[in-house]
Every structure is written in structure tokens, then in C-alpha cells.
Amino acid sequence: MAARLEVQGLSKRFPGVIALEDVSISVERGEIRALLGENGAGKSTLGKIVAGIHAPSSGTVLIDGEEVRLQDERAAGALGIGIVHQEGSLVPQLSVAENIFAGRQPVGRFGQVLVDQMRAEAARLIGQLGVAIDPARRVAELSAAQAQIVEIAKALSHDLKLLILDEPTAALTLNETDRLFDVVRKLAQSGVSIIYVSHRLAEIFALCDRVSVLKDGRLAGTRDVAATSTDELIRLMVGRDVHLHRQADGRVPGRVVLEARQVAAGVMVRDASVTVRAGEIVCIAGLIGSGRSEFCETIFGARKRSGGTIAIDGNAYRPGGTWDAKAAGVGMVPEDRKTSGLFLGMDIVNNIAATVLDKVSDGAKFSQAKAEALAQNFVVEMRISxxxxxxxxxxxxxxxxxxxxxxxxLAMEPKLLIVDEPTRGVDVGARAEIYRLLRALAAKGVALLVVSSDLPEVLALADRIIVMAEGRTVGTLNGGEATEESVLRLATKFTASVAASRATVGADA
Amino acid sequence: MTDTTAATQRDALLLRVVRKLANSRELTLFILVLVLAGVMAAVYPNNFPTASNMRAVLLNLAPVGILVCGMMLLMIAGTFDLSCGSTLALAGVWAGVVASPNWLGYGPYAGMLAGLVVGGIAGLINGLIVTRIGINALIATLGTLTIFRGLTYVTAGTGVTPISDEFAAFGRVADPLLRIQSLFWVMLVIALGGGWLIARTRFFRQYYFIGGNPRAAQLSGIRVDRLILIGFVIMGVLAGLSGALYAARLNSAVVNAGVGIELKVITATVLGGASLKGGEGTIFGGIMGVLFIALVENAMIINSVGVFWQGIVVGLVLLFAVSLDRFKTPGRG
Known part of the structure; x- marks a missing residue:
């Protein structure tokens, strides 16, 4: 029997860039195949070609042994190929059913949408995935995981043969990810082949049968997941050895820089305390929604504090806004670099100058030359390519x-730097460099407070781990001794029932 | 073979020129203004390049030019003020009411000050609505557009005419050499001074960050709300200044002064390189936009094409200029 998907000698050139070069892979019925690679390695491009969104420059795509030429996504859908995009394609204001049937709603004689039929059909599709979500609800009301399930339901067609999932877990918590994996496994067992695009190694080991690694648009190799290792996959992705492991570098924490006691802010932060010393890396772990980011924003003055005390270097600290935090030597690298961190339309010089306008000015006059020199230093020092x-x-x-x-x-030379998700959406090579930078910063005596959803990251970086759940700090672990299990146990123990109900996909509120 | 190469080279050159123009709206406009003025001077040597016509053009564009400086600052920060025309009228009327001996009679200086203060208060109200209550600038200033206009009617009914000769002197004083009245010179000073401030100073640079990404600006320690509030106050004060001087020049504060001027101001600002998304634009560009619109209108009048065509031509030029953005070098702001 022919393979479900056979890709032969596929190449794709965009103006000035070769995105894919002579890639051949074949995926069996019911197989879950991971596509792994750094950002820009071509894994999303390969997915998009198979889904009919891009046309290949050369090479062929065969489905069940027959060559297909896909005009667009709709043509691919008719052949039983579905794709769930990285960016998401749902309209939050519309109902689940309307999103699933966007542009292909069942209509009656007068062109009116048959709402009941559409909802019933939507409920059936979602049911196929083994979960229940009310099709009449608006997508805006769903959790990230539920929304992802709706995306998958949207890609399902009567005769789904191949489903491409492009980084589906980027916005999901660990529990939600597990739920999603159950759905994906169920689909695979029913004979659907899955292409799972990701750069999260742990997920690939948990979910996939085989993994194809792309590097610079070429196939670096295909391995059975059972017979490979993290190190081997990283070597294939990066082309060299990369160390993400814990490093004992003999830092000795100094004076207490941040002392936050029983901080409360709104409903998300109820009772959170943390102490960070100079030269120490403290990580806050916890599920999404545990109030980690909100706690950090409160320390940074971006969120109003309703209770508790915070001291910086022993001095009482009550920021009226982020500018006061900055004046006190506190910086925060926000979680989402695109929406809240960077000025994407501006150049590197201006982005770096944004926090240190006083430093790059002569009196009241902004100095382009100073700003440029400062940026140049950072480009060299941080190896920004x-x-x-x-x-x-x-x-x-x-x-x-x-x-x-x-x-x-870093330009403002903070005493305390809060880093929310230091490596989200960052490839392995850059990740190792960011770890190196953070460690170097701590070695220079900066106090670092790091929030991360990525447990291996927490374990690799932290001197101490503070676990949060339901807006409270519920425990402290020593970085050297903690394990993923011990962190998770703390994160979920405190209000296990609440956490469980929150994470239950499809549990309608 | 060589033909096609030559053609390719010619195409490449054309593309480069288009890119260059697309990347600098100021340059595009500057060239357009020169070309338009040149053509007009060649075709109508007796009507266009005369001292009196130039004086009229420059004087007429002055109120719009003053408003454009404020609007450009707001649009750089990603917001705008539709109520500036109403503010202009309200401030003019209050300047008249305070200055005119038939009304309160506090004299010309008090009248001038009243115009600025009323403009500033109007701007403050706009700014507070936008930043404190959090109403979108379009809706907020659409509301105050009608409220301020209504207040103008309530204050002075049909207007304040005449105000007083001393007050009128503010608007009628002219330089001895070119004999252009104060309104133009005030605009020039504001445009040059404002242009320098916005382009060069650390304080005003913050507005580009706000427009570029308000959330990131907030999280970079920039006082976004306060700066936007200040931007609206500056806009209000400029509208007040413009309204008071306009009233002085006519020696009459008319209640329907500046009706519809806000759209002209926004047209000039966008034409001059501002984006509704914020983060870009220069005062020089905005003033070029004003100058261009003024020249087109003047050309239409001299051509006796009729006022009805003015709007059509200005609209077409606006759409053309903005569509040039498609040719911008990829990835440039």
C-alpha cells in the first residue's frame, strides 16, 4: 500500500531566499510525524505546500500514491488535507459553529444559513475529537485549548486523510497540551496521518512516532522517536552541540535586592511573596493563569497593587507606573515581544533607545549618534545577527x-530584571545564547526574576524556584534539587480541584 | 538581448525612483509643490506668481498650517482630534467676548490669553476623555466637535463683531518687507520650532514610540497617558491661537469659523506622511501637505475651474500619495 503522503524532491524559492531544497519524506497512514527545525528551517513552508497554500518551485506531492497539484487550501481540503495554522484563524466575536463553517455554512432555499443544522454538525465534528464544546458559544469565551480544538474541528472534513498542525501548543498550558495530545492520538488511531510542526522537543518525544529534522531548508534526517535522543535531534537541527543543561558556575548571591511580601493585585494576585538577591536567578513556575505574569507586572508598576509591601534594596517601593520602576532600577522583559515588547516597525537603534532616552540625549536633544553607538555595542555583545x-x-x-x-x-543597567518567558518562540541556538546572557548578567550582580512555562528551562536556569498557583506563592524549591515532577506537584497540589476543572478541555462553564 | 537588458535597467531605475519617492513623502510632496508652482507660473505668469496672490495663498493656509502641527503630533502618537475646528471657533469667540468693549471689555491682551486658555481647556477635556475614560479618539472628539460648536453658539449667538481695533491689530500687523500678516509668521515660527522639537528632542521622540506600539511604550517606562494628554492640550492651544488670530484678522469672531477644517487638516497631515496607525510623520511633511493643498486650490481658482473641482482633485492626490506606500522598500516603517 502506498504511503499516505509522499513528498519527492520538493523545493521552494521565495525571492532572495531558498526556503526548501530537495526535501523528500513519506508519511504512513495513522502516523504522527514531527517536523522539527529552527525558525526559518522551512518546516512551516513544507506544511504550507502540502496544504496547498504555497505552490512548490519543483518536486511532487503524492497522496495515497497519486500525484496531486493543489491550487489552494480549498482544493487540498477537498482531498482530505487539513491544516491548523500557527497564527490561528478564528474570529473571536463569532460562534464556534460559524467559525468551523466559515464560508461554507449549510444554506437553505433562500440562501439563509441553517443555524440548527450548522450547530448540530459542528457539535458532531467536535464530538469526533472526544470533547464537548457548545457550538453556540462565542470563540472569545473559550480557553486557548478549546480554541485550538475548534481550529482542528475546522480542519476536519468528511474524509480527512492528513492533518497538519503548525505549532499548536504555543499558547497552551501543560494540562491543556495533554488534552490536545489525546485528541491528536485519537485522530491518528482512526487512520488520519498527522504532521506535527514544532520546535519543542519534549512534545515530540511525548507524541510523535517519527521525526524529520529540517535545517536551512534541507532534510537533515529522519529518526524513529523511540531510537533517538534530545542531543541527537539538537545536533541535527543546529549542526553542532548545544548545551541547555544546568551549569554550576559558582555564583554567590549577595545583598537582597527585591523583597516582596504578601503582594495582592486584583483577582489574579492574592498573596505572593518573593525575595531575590543580587547575582541570583529566581524562577517563578506555575500554570498559565496562576498569576505569575500579573505578579511580575505588579512589581514592575504596570499593575496597581492592592496589598502587601515591596522593597528594593531595603527601601520601600510603591511605583505609580512603569517609569517609577525604571527609576528604581527595575526592568521587565514582557512575555509577548510582538504585542508588548518591541516596536516592530522601528529599527534596532530606536528600540533599544526607548528605555534609555535620557542616556542617549545631550540635555533635551536626542542624539542619533549616541543611540546608534549604544545599539552597535549590544549588537556585538549579544551577537544579534x-x-x-x-x-x-x-x-x-x-x-x-x-x-x-x-x-x-540591559541598556538601562537594571538592579533587578524581570524576564517573562525569556525564550518563547525562540530556536534552540538562540535559546542557549539567551541562557548564557542571563547567567552572565547574574554573575555581574544583577538580580533576576524569571517567569517560564517551560519546566526544563526553569530547571536549567533557576537557583531557586518559586511556585505559584491561583495567585499565591505556594512553595519554594532549590534549583539544584527540583525535578519537573516536584514543581508540577506543587503547582497543582494547592488547589488541585480548581486547576483540574480549569484545565478540562470542553468543560463548559 | 541588449535591448531587454537596457529595458530591465530602465525598469530598475524607474522602480528605484518610485521607491525613493515612496520612502520619503516629504520629498514627493516637495517635488509636487515645485512642479505645480512651476507649471502655474509658466501658464499664468500674470496671475499666479504675483506678490498679492502669494500673500493670499500663504495667509489662507496659515490657520490650517498651525492646526497641522498639533495634528501631526497626535497622529504620530496614533491618535487625532476631530474637534479642532470647533475649538478654533470657540476660542475665537471667547477671545472676542473677553476683548470686545461691547462684551466683557478686558482688553486685547486678555482676549488673546482667553483664546489660548479656552483652546487649552478644550484640548484638556479631549485628552481626559481619551486617556482617563478611555473612549476612542474618533468617538470622543466627534462628540466634542459638536459640543464645542454648540458652546460657541451658546456663548455668542451670531458672533462678536466688531471686536476692537486694538485686538484686530494682533491679526493685521505685517512685516514691512513682504507685507504678510502675523498669522502666517506665527505659523512659520510654530512649524519651524515644532518641527525641530518633534524631530530632535528626547521629550517629543516619545510620541513616536507611543504610536509605534502603545503597550510596548507603556512597558518601556514611557508615560503614555500623560503624553497623549499633553498632545491634546498642545493641539487645543494651537487651535485656540489659530482661532484668536483669525478672529483678530477679521476683527470679528464668527461662530462658524473653521467648519470642516478638521478634515482638511487631517488630509494635509496624512498627505504629509502621517499614518493612521501612528509612529511616523514629520512637521515638515505636514506643512508640505498644507502648501500643496493650498496651491491646488489656488490653481483651481485662477483656472476658474470652479470650487467644486477642488475637493475632487485634493481627494485624488491624497489617494495617489497614500497608494505610493505600496512601493515602499519592504520592511521600512
């Missing part, structure tokens, strides 16, 4: 954007 400091930040890769974001805050 860019043609020039005048490059618009929106054109840089995710890893380089993240470095610019860090540089923006």
Missing part, C-alpha cells in the same frame, strides 16, 4: 528579536 543597527526589528528572526528586547532592558 543583522545587516545593520538600522534594520527594522520586525524583519529579524524570533531569536534576534528576543535579544533586542533583552538589550532594550
Amino acid at each position: 543583522t545587516p545593520s543597527v538600522r534594520q527594522v526589528v520586525g524583519n529579524l528572526s524570533g531569536g534576534n528579536q528576543q535579544k533586542v528586547l533583552l538589550a532594550k532592558w
Whole structure:
């Protein structure tokens, strides 16, 4: 029997870029195949070609042994190929059913949408995935995981053969990810082949049968997941050895820089305390919605505090806004670099200057020369790869954007730097560099408070781990001794029932 | 073979020229203004390039030019003020009411000050609605557009005419050499001073960050709300200044002064390189936009094409200029 999907000698050139070069893979019925690679390695492009969104420059795509030429996404859908996009394609204001049937709603004689039939059909599709979501609800009311399930339901067709999932877990918590995996496994068991695009190694080991690694648009190799290792996959992706592991570098924490006691802010932060010393990296772990980011925003003055005390270097600290935090030597690298961190339309110089306008000015006059010199220093020091400091930040890769974001805050020489999700959407090579930078910063005596959803990251970086649940700090672990299990146990123990109900996909409120 | 190469080279050159123009709206406009003025001077040597016509053009564009400086600042920050025409009228009327001996009679200086203060208060109200209550600038200033106009009617019914000769002197004083009245010179000073401030100073640079990404600006320690509030106050004060001087020049504060001027101001600002998304634009560009619109209108009048065509031509030029953005070098702001 022919393979479900056979890709032969596929190449794709965009103006000035070779996105894919002579890639051949074949995927069996019911197989879950991971496509792994750094940002820009071509994994999304490959997915998009198979889904009919891009036309290949050369090479062929065979479905069940027959060559297909896909005009567009709709043609691919008719052949039983579905794709769930990285960016998401749902309209939050519309109902679940309307989203699933966007543009192909069942209509009656007068062209009116048959709402009942559409909802019933939507409920059936969602039911196929083994979950229940009310099709009449608006997507805006759903959790990130439920929304992702709706995306998958949208890609389902009567005769689904192949489903492409492009980084589906980017916005999901661990529990939600598990739920999503159940759905994906169920689909695979019913004979659907899955292409799972990701750069999260842990997910690939948890979910996939085989993994194809792309590097610079070429196939670097295909392995059975059972017979490979993290190190081997990273070597294939990056082309060299990368160390993400914990490093004992003998830092000795100094004076207490941040002392936050029983901080409360709104409903998200109820009773959170943390102490960070100079030269120490403290990580806050916890599920999404545990109030980690909100706690950090409160320390940074971006969120109003309703209770508790905070001291910086022993001095009482009550920021009226982020500018006061800055004046006190506190910086924060926000979670989402695109929406809240960077000025994507501006160049590197201006992005870095944004936090230190006083430093790059002569009196009241802004100095382009000073700003440029400062940016130049950071580009060299942080190994930001860019043609020039005048490059618009929106054109840089995710890893380089993240470095610019860090540089923006390093420029103000903070005493305390809060980093929310230091490596989200960043590839392995850049990740290792960011770890190196954070460690170097701590070694220079900066107090670091890091929030991360990525447990291996927490374990690799933290001197101490503070676990949060339901707006409260519920425990402290020593970085050297903690394990993923011990962190998770703390994160879920405190209000296990609440956490469980929150994470239950499809549990309608 | 060589033919096609030559053609390709010619195409490449054309593309480069288009790119260059697309990347600098100021340059595009500057060239357009020169070309238009040149053509007009060649075709109508007796009507266009005369001292009196130039004086009229420059004087007529002055109120719009003053408003454009404020509007450009707001649009750089990603917001705008539709109520500036009403503010202009309200401030003019209050300047008249305070100055005119038939009304309150506090004299010309008090009248001038009243115009600025009323404009500033109007701007403050707009700014507070937008930043404190959080109403979108379009809706907020659409509301105050009618409220301020209504207040103008309530204050002075049909207007304040005449105000007083001393007050009128503010608007009628002219330089001895070119004999252009104060309104133009005030605009020139504001445009040059404002242009320098916005382009060069650390304080005004913050507005570009706000327009570029308000959330990121907030999280970079920039006082977004306060700066937007200040921007609206500056806009209000400029509208007040413009309204008071306009009233002085006519020696009459008319209640329907500046009706519809806000759209002209926004047209000039966008034409001059501002984006509704914020983060870009220069005062020089905005003033070029004003100058261009003024020249087109003047050309229409001299051509006796009729006022009805003015709007059509200005609209077409606006759409043309903005569509040039498609040729911008990829990735440039």
C-alpha cells in the first residue's frame, strides 16, 4: 500500500531566499510525524505546500500514491488535507459553529444559513475529537485549548486523510497540551496521518512516532522517536552541540535586592511573596493563569497593587507606573515581544533607545549618534545577527528579536530584571545564547526574576524556584534539587480541584 | 538581448525612483509643490506668481498650517482630534467676548490669553476623555466637535463683531518687507520650532514610540497617558491661537469659523506622511501637505475651474500619495 503522503524532491524559492531544497519524506497512514527545525528551517513552508497554500518551485506531492497539484487550501481540503495554522484563524466575536463553517455554512432555499443544522454538525465534528464544546458559544469565551480544538474541528472534513498542525501548543498550558495530545492520538488511531510542526522537543518525544529534522531548508534526517535522543535531534537541527543543561558556575548571591511580601493585585494576585538577591536567578513556575505574569507586572508598576509591601534594596517601593520602576532600577522583559515588547516597525537603534532616552540625549536633544553607538555595542555583545543597527526589528528572526528586547532592558543597567518567558518562540541556538546572557548578567550582580512555562528551562536556569498557583506563592524549591515532577506537584497540589476543572478541555462553564 | 537588458535597467531605475519617492513623502510632496508652482507660473505668469496672490495663498493656509502641527503630533502618537475646528471657533469667540468693549471689555491682551486658555481647556477635556475614560479618539472628539460648536453658539449667538481695533491689530500687523500678516509668521515660527522639537528632542521622540506600539511604550517606562494628554492640550492651544488670530484678522469672531477644517487638516497631515496607525510623520511633511493643498486650490481658482473641482482633485492626490506606500522598500516603517 502506498504511503499516505509522499513528498519527492520538493523545493521552494521565495525571492532572495531558498526556503526548501530537495526535501523528500513519506508519511504512513495513522502516523504522527514531527517536523522539527529552527525558525526559518522551512518546516512551516513544507506544511504550507502540502496544504496547498504555497505552490512548490519543483518536486511532487503524492497522496495515497497519486500525484496531486493543489491550487489552494480549498482544493487540498477537498482531498482530505487539513491544516491548523500557527497564527490561528478564528474570529473571536463569532460562534464556534460559524467559525468551523466559515464560508461554507449549510444554506437553505433562500440562501439563509441553517443555524440548527450548522450547530448540530459542528457539535458532531467536535464530538469526533472526544470533547464537548457548545457550538453556540462565542470563540472569545473559550480557553486557548478549546480554541485550538475548534481550529482542528475546522480542519476536519468528511474524509480527512492528513492533518497538519503548525505549532499548536504555543499558547497552551501543560494540562491543556495533554488534552490536545489525546485528541491528536485519537485522530491518528482512526487512520488520519498527522504532521506535527514544532520546535519543542519534549512534545515530540511525548507524541510523535517519527521525526524529520529540517535545517536551512534541507532534510537533515529522519529518526524513529523511540531510537533517538534530545542531543541527537539538537545536533541535527543546529549542526553542532548545544548545551541547555544546568551549569554550576559558582555564583554567590549577595545583598537582597527585591523583597516582596504578601503582594495582592486584583483577582489574579492574592498573596505572593518573593525575595531575590543580587547575582541570583529566581524562577517563578506555575500554570498559565496562576498569576505569575500579573505578579511580575505588579512589581514592575504596570499593575496597581492592592496589598502587601515591596522593597528594593531595603527601601520601600510603591511605583505609580512603569517609569517609577525604571527609576528604581527595575526592568521587565514582557512575555509577548510582538504585542508588548518591541516596536516592530522601528529599527534596532530606536528600540533599544526607548528605555534609555535620557542616556542617549545631550540635555533635551536626542542624539542619533549616541543611540546608534549604544545599539552597535549590544549588537556585538549579544551577537544579534543583522545587516545593520538600522534594520527594522520586525524583519529579524524570533531569536534576534528576543535579544533586542533583552538589550532594550540591559541598556538601562537594571538592579533587578524581570524576564517573562525569556525564550518563547525562540530556536534552540538562540535559546542557549539567551541562557548564557542571563547567567552572565547574574554573575555581574544583577538580580533576576524569571517567569517560564517551560519546566526544563526553569530547571536549567533557576537557583531557586518559586511556585505559584491561583495567585499565591505556594512553595519554594532549590534549583539544584527540583525535578519537573516536584514543581508540577506543587503547582497543582494547592488547589488541585480548581486547576483540574480549569484545565478540562470542553468543560463548559 | 541588449535591448531587454537596457529595458530591465530602465525598469530598475524607474522602480528605484518610485521607491525613493515612496520612502520619503516629504520629498514627493516637495517635488509636487515645485512642479505645480512651476507649471502655474509658466501658464499664468500674470496671475499666479504675483506678490498679492502669494500673500493670499500663504495667509489662507496659515490657520490650517498651525492646526497641522498639533495634528501631526497626535497622529504620530496614533491618535487625532476631530474637534479642532470647533475649538478654533470657540476660542475665537471667547477671545472676542473677553476683548470686545461691547462684551466683557478686558482688553486685547486678555482676549488673546482667553483664546489660548479656552483652546487649552478644550484640548484638556479631549485628552481626559481619551486617556482617563478611555473612549476612542474618533468617538470622543466627534462628540466634542459638536459640543464645542454648540458652546460657541451658546456663548455668542451670531458672533462678536466688531471686536476692537486694538485686538484686530494682533491679526493685521505685517512685516514691512513682504507685507504678510502675523498669522502666517506665527505659523512659520510654530512649524519651524515644532518641527525641530518633534524631530530632535528626547521629550517629543516619545510620541513616536507611543504610536509605534502603545503597550510596548507603556512597558518601556514611557508615560503614555500623560503624553497623549499633553498632545491634546498642545493641539487645543494651537487651535485656540489659530482661532484668536483669525478672529483678530477679521476683527470679528464668527461662530462658524473653521467648519470642516478638521478634515482638511487631517488630509494635509496624512498627505504629509502621517499614518493612521501612528509612529511616523514629520512637521515638515505636514506643512508640505498644507502648501500643496493650498496651491491646488489656488490653481483651481485662477483656472476658474470652479470650487467644486477642488475637493475632487485634493481627494485624488491624497489617494495617489497614500497608494505610493505600496512601493515602499519592504520592511521600512
